[in-house]
Amino acid sequence: MEEKQNFTISVYTENKLGLLNRISGIFLKRHISISSLNVSGSEIEGVMRFVIVVHTTETWVKRIVGQIEKQIEVIRAYYHTDEETIFQETALFKIASSLLFEERQIQNIIKESHAEIVTVSPEFFVLSKSGRRDEIEALYDRFKPYGIMQFVRSGRISVTKGQMPVTTILKEFQH
Template sequence: MENKMFTISVYSENNVGLLNRISGIFLKRHINILSLNVSESEIENVSKFIIVVNTTEKWVHNIVGQIEKQIEVIKAFYHVDDETIFLESALFKIESSLLFDDKQIQNIIKESKAEIVTVSREFFVISKSGKRSEIEELYAKLKPFGIMQFVRSGRISVSKEKMEISSMLEGLR
């Protein structure tokens, strides 16, 4: 079997220690988590984990089964990239003088469809949301100017198709 990127969605109760147990499932199998995001879901008191891994479908199927055995987990799913809508966000902190002294950096921001979220005397901050490749491309263009700080979020994702969890969780509202 061939390795592919999979997005695992886990709906769970919001309990302390669950993240540690879930990450342990990947650790035991020597599978690296490429991206991890945890947030509230569309249902009150239900959290949603978005975990991105590069592995085989057999392994991801087994991992999802192990995750579902955790008491707090309501349901877990996995999808390939074509079955989801996803993006990441990034912030770039850059020296302010470049914004005013170099027209090229303004063009880079405009062409990449990024936005300036704050400007001070010392620095300005650019925000970019999109596919990882778009963020990496902007990073490469800004790097020669000097990036003071950079941070990128984990993947956030929704499935293209309605998932059975939606109707199951509807009863919890």
């Protein structure tokens, strides 16, 4: 039996209304959960990049990428293993300001985790932490006993270790 693993799917597209819904529908039909989803501009002007993380088999990820590429607005789609990508996430933690001054351990946690204080007000302070999901989850676990007022984590952002052929393909169309 084929082993499940994390795959990062990169989808280069035109910026068209409704495309996100159609792409997410491809996963829904196959009962495959999306672990992380991020949509942003790409290295090519006017081209969007979806970064989708799924935990499945290589057979299924190949099928999904094939279905995604059938969408008219999709220029190209690729999949990569974690070993083939450089990736991270970012999280924001909102915590009561009183803890920053009353609990010496809070300052140690911030320093040890390499988190960054984004803002401080009389009521709360906000920390930013970028890194791998397990680093962010570990920091969450350390702050949880003190009380977290708000928490949010981004989807994965990634670049491949190897060259992405889509860059060359798209540059040819721009000339």
